Amino acid sequence: MKFYLILDIGGTKTSGALFTQDGKIVDDYVHVAPSKTFLGEEAVYENTKDVLLHIIDHFSVKKEDIMGIGVGSPGPLDAEKGIIIHAPLMGWHDFPIVQRLEADFGTKVMLDNDGNLGALAEVRMGVAKGLQNVLYMTVSTGCGGGIVVNGEVYRGSSCGAGEVGHMSIMPEGLKCPCGSVGCFELYASGTAINNRIRDDLQKGIQSKVFDMASHNPKKLNGKLLNEAATLGDAYALDVYRKEGYYLGVGIANQFNFFNPDTIVLGGGVTKAKQFFHETLMETLKERCIQPIDDSSVRYSIMNDRVVLYGAYCMIKEYTDKNYRDRSV
Known part of the structure; x- marks a missing residue:
């Protein structure tokens, strides 16, 4: 069975969840951790990564069963380049979060602003x-x-x-x-x-x-x-x-x-x-x-899960399109 890892990075808390291919949160389980703001970019990134690792360990999911990772974050950011341009609470300046996560998890990662993902979630599922x-x-x-x-x-x-x-x-x-x-x-x-x-x-x-x-x-x-x-x-x-x-x-x-x-x-x-x-x-x-x-x-x-659902829709649509393009 294949899954999507989904991450919502916030200034005070970071949430992670495992989504099925049809858009359901597995066991309705969302892991929430403090964001460790003001501790420096590496400490905040490691904490962010640990949220995803916790989800993987919690469900005993193999990395090869992860079809992709969707990430929501406050802006300003560059979604195409996968860079968080400026996040003072995190200490992130031009931080290549997509590149870092792809290297650590070996799968496609997509990033967008949390407001954009809220809009996407409501149009697709809300x-x-x-x-x-x-x-x-x-x-x-x-x-x-x-x-x-x-x-x-x-x-x-x-x-x-x-x-x-x-x-x-x-x-x-x-x-x-x-x-x-x-x-x-x-x-x-x-x-x-x-x-x-x-x-x-x-x-x-x-x-x-x-x-x-x-x-x-x-x-x-x-x-x-x-x-x-x-x-x-x-x-x-x-x-x-x-x-x-x-x-x-x-x-x-x-x-x-x-x-x-x-x-x-x-x-x-x-x-x-x-x-x-x-x-x-x-x-x-x-x-x-x-x-x-x-x-x-x-x-x-959707309340405080709207960004999670939006990040799922984003990565799901990307992988579906990529699969269709390879099949043509």
């Missing part, structure tokens, strides 16, 4: 399956994205397409570490929400969420905000209305530019969608020049 023009956005620590045009991932001229988090929605807004101002993720990401509620705590605003955190800013997080909103707390509900508005502004810009079939939203913030979806849709309808309906915004059901 809530946008079968659609041709799709936007994908993860709303989490930041706001990342991917674009599918005519059924294929669109990467741009230098593999940098889909950086929706750094689209400016406030020209005179907050300064972003990227060098711009008013970036989308400064207002709509999970980090933005946390910063907002911590600032409000210092202002003396009253809310159940602050009581739950014992008025300690270090204990404030999205989980407590969600709990307070569930209890009907007026402040928490207002925070989510603002989130819906900011998401709507940024997503409307994307809709007006790309005119997609749909946008799929994923990431931790979407767990609270029941509190912001209505405002999001109202904002979209106000700002989009094309008609918007309930199918225009969809929510991922």
Whole structure:
């Protein structure tokens, strides 16, 4: 029996899984390990490699039974050259991860940006399956994205397409570490929400969420905000209305530019969608020049495995095409 090894490299954790040829995670088992950031490029690479070795050992799989390895990683990167251009947390600069993994595992390795792979997974296997023009956005620590045009991932001229988090929605807004101002993720990401509620705590605003955190800013997080909103707390509900508005502004810009079939939203913030979806849709309808309906915004059901599924689709499609080309 043949398998695919799949890897999702993140700034805090790295996940690995073994996929069957028909796209199932073997035994529904995903191995997750800390990414060992800031320990230097070799230490981080060895840790990354160990995640794959753990999967091989766990299932007693022979290397010759591995048809290929699919890798998802934050950018910027060069998917064609298999190089991670810049990953400060990892200490990687122009790091040839594909070449290194192919040498260590003796099989074909493919690499792409995690946002691109999220988009690919949703179009091939997820809530946008079968659609041709799709936007994908993860709303989490930041706001990342991917674009599918005519059924294929669109990467741009230098593999940098889909950086929706750094689209400016406030020209005179907050300064972003990227060098711009008013970036989308400064207002709509999970980090933005946390910063907002911590600032409000210092202002003396009253809310159940602050009581739950014992008025300690270090204990404030999205989980407590969600709990307070569930209890009907007026402040928490207002925070989510603002989130819906900011998401709507940024997503409307994307809709007006790309005119997609749909946008799929994923990431931790979407767990609270029941509190912001209505405002999001109202904002979209106000700002989009094309008609918007309930199918225009969809929510991922793959959650934190979406990059794994996308990396599987990437390597699977490559090996299938390669096999067909050899058979002609």
